Amino acid sequence: MGALQSSPGHPEYIDLSEKTGFSIEQIGVLHKRFKQLSHNEESLRREQFEEIPDLACNPIRAQIIEAFFDKRNYHQNGEGTVNEIGFEEFLVVMSHFRPPSLHITEEQLEKVRREKLRFLFNMHDTDNDGTITLEEYRHVVEELLSRSGALGKETAKSIADAAMLEVASISMGHMEPDEFYEGITFEHFLKLLDGFEIESKMSVRFLNMDTITLCK
């Protein structure tokens, strides 16, 4: 309903729609949500994300929130972080979770795959040096297990170690005697999650209808 009213009044939606691939209706819904989060401001800050009640018990919320403020996720060559994001950035980050459309070629699908994996990779690669180092990877696993209490930390450490070893064996195969594995590069990351149907797994169904008002 909101979408229908707002689409004529928001010509910029059309640009956004072309840029992100969301439909006008979906943009309308998300805009409403954006305003709700930002209390009708033009920009969103980290604190406002942290206020979302459902997010409170998500173990990796810090990483997710950080991803929204990471310039790498806006366009190809961005770097560093920002403190405030506007609706466009919000939408661009959200668009990484758009399901791939039904009729696309194999090539396009591969592109979507890469983009999604790039997003994920950036999320892990916190210092933006092109590799996920063991420390970074450990951090990810630790956060994932942070719900399981005291055991989590040690377990996470060993799991991350084992996982890293696995990466080394998958991506390097036979290693030369004096070669060492330094961290997961993006190419290795692609290879690593080759059998992982990322295009379907990293997708959220965005609604065309405005249900937020109904649920709140």
Added chain:
Amino acid sequence: MELGTPGVALARSAAEEPTGPGEEEEAGEHHHHGGGFRVVQWEWSYVQTPYIIAMWLLVASGAKILFHFSQRFTTVVPESCMLILIGLVLGGIVLIANKKQLYQLDPALFFLFLLPTIVGDAGYFMPARLFFDNLGAILTYAVVGTLWNAFCTGFCLFATKLLGVIDERVEAGLMDFLLFGALISAVDPVAVLAVFEEVHVNDTLFIIVFGESLVNDAVTVVLYKVYISFVEVGAENVQTADYFKGVASFLIVSVGGTLVGLVFAVILGFVTRFTKKVRIIEPLFVFLLVYLAYLTAELFSLSAILSMTFCGIGANKYVEANISQKSRTTVKYTMKTLASIAETIIFIFLGISAVDKSKWAWDTGLVSCTLVFIFIFRAVGVVGQTWVLNRFRLVPLDKIDQVVMSYGGLRGAVAFALVVLLDGEQVKAKDYFVATTIVVVFFTVMFQGLTIKPLVNWLKVPRSTNRKPTINEEIHERAFDHILAAVEDIAGLQGYHHWRDKWEQFDKNYLSKLLLRKSVYRKSELWEAYQKINIRDAISVIDQGGNVLTSARLSLPSMASRASFPEVTNVTNYLRENGSGVCLDLQVIDNIPGAKVEEDMETHHVLTGNLYKPRRRYQSHYSRHFMPLGEKERQDREVFQRNMRSRMETFKSTRHKRHKKERSLKKRRGSDPKDDSGDKPRRNVSWQDKDPVVVPVEPEDTKAEHSDPEKDEDVGITFIAHKVETPKQRPKSVPAALEGSPSIGSQSPPSDDPHLPWKGGVGSPPPCVSVEATKIIPVDLQQAWNQSISSLESVSSPPAPAEPVHPRISALSRLGGPRPASYTPPGSTTGSTTSISAQVSQGSFCFPEKKKKKKKEEEEEEEEEEGVQEMQPLMSFMRTPGSLPPPPPPPGSSRRRNPCVYLRSLVTAPPSGGEEPHSRGPTQL
């Protein structure tokens, strides 16, 4: 459920007076011998029923064996087809011999015993996550699809009857046809399982078809009952209110059945929390409660299949976590065996029933119309529903999926049992319906079952990847759950992930607390996956370790058939026997430095490196209530620990490079040069006393081991005498920390003692004798190690007591624990695939400066004059646990080997397929 077989017996015995042809004659003869006391009596009538049933099963199982001899045949013909054919043959034999069919699929037998075994197995091993991920699709197909099929088939058959295609003799009205449509329309779980599990389509497709076949039972049963009552009342007397009652009945039956199942699931989870002391009957609870869920639902005429399915799905997670590993195996195998038996019986009976002409009447019109209709409506229904569903699904079902789903609509024994249950008085056309049902079942199972495999191949349907997820995939799988939930929360969507996340929190906070044992509660699933992968890895590594020994020119009998050793135990036990033999012999030999000794030494050396703890003699121990802890478990644990450690160690070296690089980028601080190049002064400082800690095994440990049969805690005795590290790469802050913390382990200077270890006197027992007093664990690995130990224990036992944490832990962990590569325990050599690399790597961490020499020697086997010299490193290597290792190797020399060795072993590790084929839960029979 385990009452299955006696149940069969009871059901049979009522119907059977005469017996099979051969036995009867013999029985007759023997009965005439009466009079007086007989030493040997012929008690055929007494054992008859169970005997026949056992023979049936034996024949069927024997046929299965024969069937599976031919590889080519099995890939083409599904087992269910073969079973039906056997049934036809057997039925034909019995019919010819007796002129009368004795055996019939008895509906009570089918519904009370055979069906629950299959459904119980399917439900319990159902991949719950996949099921709930696709719940929407499953429910749609099951409810809407089945209703659509039932009505369309019913109405269309009635229409063709009016058109005169179906013969006049078939006396059936609209209600009869609707009834028939209802029972013939449901896709059958038994048939679907039997066929689809051999086809190996991808998981999503499988779960949709199979889930549908399970859930549509509710629809079928309700429709069937409603129509039966309508037929009884007479179609003209049915009032509008009755239709609404029908709808209400459907809701009650399905929801009620589900609820009953869930209640039993909670009870089951709760009960298994407390079965620690009664391990033997642990599996029994699982069977009983799951079966009771079925019976209870049946008692209230709710959907029993739904009840059982949901009981299985719901309880699986908690039960599997609560019960011990052995109970898990028991449950798994018993369920699979029972389900297999039930399936065999059902299909054979289907074959037998088909032979008996007196039970059915043929009408070509009805049969062909039914076949055409069910096929068309199935296809139309699937396409239509998929079109709607795809608008909502993230992963749309494409055309190929739809074809397979349409074609996979197999009908089976449920339909047959329902049609046999019909009352011939009420439904005049029963015989015709029976014939049609048999034809439909045969057609779908035989024809479609035979052709679905080629079809799937031809359409290139994505198959299930027969592999376990890697750790990384596992991690990301989990990460995605949270990421998607977070995105949905941020976007303000109350989608699937949002609710699943909510459910998981609820489960974590309340359900798991209630239903899981405390010791299990804290463990994470990810950890479990990790542990499984580790064990798998370790086992494959051990297999390769066996190879190392064969090719290492040891004086062991050749083990040509090594590749065929099915289990690790065999190999290692075998080696142990030989190994200990070698040991004893060598004690007699004088210490003459020479090739002989050298060779012995190598044998000894390799054995020490590769063998695991000596096996204790199996305690002769009998108890009805406890099972002695198997050797295997202990062994697995040991293998696991070793492998883990070697992984960690190699990995640390991997990591170190990076660390070093980072450091070199920065300005070097004072001690760095020393770390990098100043290794010479430190050469004589053994790493041993710095890093590993020799922790005395707590006395309770060993005591408890004897007193408590359940206690698994006799771990931690290892052969590892020492670890050598290059001080060179030591992180610079460690020395500072070390100064404050004197090593606990006993120290002795590097020894020049040239004697063989077994000559070393009392202080150094031969390594083949288990050294039970100490356990050496690298400090910074202690915690991880403890976890690995405790996770390997049966689930109930409490987590291993934390080892005293060495002060250095903190220092090391702050640094991220970078570590020299050569810090590798002997266990790591098990990973090497060739003898040379094994020996070289072993040699290299002992006396790397001699590596070149050693290597050469091993390649050419010529340098006998070096005997004594070579012996020295080996000697000291075999010291008692407390003794010190020789001086550490020069930089880089030893560091090179291990990652290489390790990685090779990891890469060549055979895929999991052989060990534990990726099972789609319910289908593995």
